[in-house]
Amino acid sequence: MKTKDMHRNDTTSLWRWICKRLISLAVGSIIIIAFLMWVRFYVENKWHEYRMPEDVRAELSVLIKHPEQNITRYHEIIDTWYGIAYSDPRMGVVDWMILGVLVLIFIPVIFWLTLRTARPVSLHISRLAHAARAVSEGGFGTKVPVPDTLPLELRSLSENFNGMSMQLERYEKDLKKSHVIMAHELRSPLTAAIGRLQGVIDGVFEPSETQLGMIMRQLNELNRLVDDLHLLKLADAAQLNLTLIPTDLGKIIREKVAWITPSANKSSVNITCHGAPGVTCMADPYRIGQVFLILMDNALKYAADGGILDISYEITEKDVSVVFRDHGPAVSDEFLEDIFTPFVREDLSRTRHSGGSGLGLSIARAICHAHGGNIAVEKNRNRGLTFRVTLLRN
Incomplete structure (x- = not known):
């Protein structure tokens, strides 16, 4: 959790990550070279001061602050103890040689530091390339490590991969x-x-x-x-053809209840419908009727022990939900997550008076999704399951 929070708070992009390191490297190199040049002049100046007699050093310190008092004596001391070339404003040969040596020394250092900085990124991209090749060859499940030092884009890319x-x-x-x-x-x-x-x-x-x-x-x-x-x-494949027209869901429910009532009587299941919404929504009457019949048939097969199947409605301005609530034995929490998966059945939780292929609920979900709606399931507080079919009204 701590690592995830750190990733969430670190917003360093790849561009900023590269720029920050390269600019820091360039500025740092310039500062070090300038500092070494300053050290060179500072040491040379201290050496010349060290060679001066005490009285000349004291006289020079006064003239440095106020050279206009005796400009001739000021240049005399400088020429005598520092050398005539000291007053030349141009860089001397020695200065150029020192600067050249420092540049030659720092070029390999800069290259080394640049490669060292870019190496983690290059290495990680190579790992991603090898992992992608493994996945393309069928090695599904191949993963790459995600170091915390990588920039945000590479971490995100790696985690998504x-x-x-x-x-x-x-x-x-x-x-x-x-x-x-x-x-x-x-x-x-x-x-x-x-x-x-x-x-x-x-x-x-x-x-x-x-x-x-x-x-x-x-x-x-x-x-x-x-x-x-x-x-x-x-x-x-999103190729399920639907004929969407204004559809009265209550009418379809009543038709399917009438159709399945003989089977419900044989299973001793009482189907009750609550409310008369009279609300229409854009749906394919045949396909949505198929969903309702699947849920009713599912209750007769696996929840007949409860003896009751309640059908009710939940209506909002945007959508309408048809709720199927049975009172039979429920299922385990683990199976509840896979209840809409094709061919999945839990034989131990509910009575299997009739088997089936395990495709019914998968078909119901596929039809609901094709309508732009949804189907959900939850366990009741006491017994049984509640299936909720939600469809958009417009």
Whole structure:
């Protein structure tokens, strides 16, 4: 937490980071060279003063402050003890030689300090390049260290790269897992249909209406799975076509409740609708009805023990929410985070009178997102879950 706070407070950009170090290096070098030149003249001056007799030194100190008192004597002392060339305003050969030596000494020092300053940045960019190459070759999850001494842009770039790499690793694991589950889900009805059909061909089963009906049910289940997977892929690619028109959500709810009531009676579930909002929103009636039917069917399958499914509305100026609240056994907090993930089911938490492929809630979320809305779930205070479908009114 301390490191994150420090990163948040450090706003040094890459440009400022480079400029600050290069300017500091240049100014520092000039100051050191000027200081050494000053030391050279200071030492030489002290040496000449040291060689003077005491009375001449005292006389010169007075004339330095007031040379107009005896300008001739002032130049006489300077020429005698400092040399005639001392009064020459031009830089002497020795001065140029000293300056040249200092420059020659400081050039490699400046180069060394510059390389030393740029080395961490160059090294980190090389690490990023190697990590990016590893990710491009399939090494998802590859990370680079993020030193605190780097400028803000490089730290941010590195942290975003690490986040992207970890996200790709999670996507890859989820994709492999979903492929395995998908193959299993598709194979089950297909194997059952092939086995039953092969039995009819081999004469094990009579080609009766019952046998053919069993085969047809397996093929219908397979077809439903393929349609559901196709819908999810269309939604992921933002290609799910919707016919958005002003839609009365209350009317659709009543239609779906009437449709599912026979199944609810068999499961001893009482569906109650609260309020008559009469509020319309821009939605695809077929697709949004599909969402409502999925949530009702989900409650009958996994929350029938609660005996009640409450449907209510929450309305604001911007959106309208349809709330489905059951009173059956809830799910674990860990599963709640993945409840909308395709093929995810928690068999231990809720009674599995009917299985399903685990795609229903994923489809509901995909349809809601395609509408520009949202679907959320939370655990009730006592028992059960609450699903909230939120759609924009305009």
